[in-house]
Amino acid sequence: MPELPEVETVVQQLASVLPGKVVATEELIDLDIVGRRIERIYRKQKIIVVELTGEVVLLVHLKMTGQLIYEDKNKKQKDRVVGGHPTSDWVGSLPSKHTRAIISFKDGSKLFFNDQRKFGWLRLMDKSDWEKKVSALPPDVVDVGFTLAYLTNVLAKSSRAVKLVILDQAKMGGMGNIYANDALNIAKIHPKTPSNQLKTDAVKRLYAAMIRVIEAGISAGGASYSHFVGIEGQGGTYQDQFVVYDREGKACFNCGGVIKKISLGGRGTYFCPNCQLQ
Ligand SMILES: [Zn+2]
Structure with a gap:
């Protein structure tokens, strides 16, 4: 199970590549995110929160064996952003047999969600419902509220x-x-x-x-x-x-x-x- 630092690390890396990208297709999932642009990505507890246009958030939890792998349109391995459970899929060809979702962007880059044991999840939620939920959560140990x-x-x-x-x-x-x-x-x-x-x-x-x-x-x-x-x-x-x-x-x-x-x-x-x- 990744802990907060692992999730924070992948979020920081994805935040350097994802904002501004527009979803072109979604494969293996049906979340109604096609056409939406990524506005922001951050972490709350161990949940990865991707804010999209249209006042919705895509929530990702890696659980035991989930991974997120970002590949740009040149598909160069050294330019990949990888996070979550470390396996050979980090460096292997994608999609793999563990790929559960593929989000392709209009610029030709892709985000793969892989999960061997399938406990991880992706969910779309209204931004207002999510913010209501967050306000009821305790602070993370790295939050300013954790005094x-x-x-x-x-x-x-x-x-x-x-x-x-x-x-x-x-x-x-x-x-x-x-x-x-x-x-x-x-x-x-x-x-x-x-x-x-x-x-x-x-x-x-x-x-x-x-x-x-x-x-x-x-x-x-x-x-x-x-x-x-x-x-x-x-x-x-x-x-x-x-x-x-x-x-x-x-x-x-x-x-x-x-x-x-x-x-x-x-x-x-x-x-x-x-x-x-x-
Ligand atoms: Zn001692």
């Missing part, structure tokens, strides 16, 4: 394990498993600590660490964490700077302790029992 006061308030209201609270997308958007593990280690907080028992200083450390790891992820272009790491150098590189995630048995960067792995809420949870005390 120390906001986090303090959310944590104080729950006795659940802090890791589960910061992963709860109904409370705050975009803190995925990799980044939650890393932020808790940097903040020296045990992932199972009941969130309402965190002291003011711990909440401050956690807030700073959450922002730090998400921003590091975005700067690294996300984490291309799969068997296909490094396809033609197009993937993100946050996996080279994992703090505790996927480092079971290795030394903690804070204290040299040995990193342990447990399961919490069904997710792989990595922490250092020496410096992340309950």
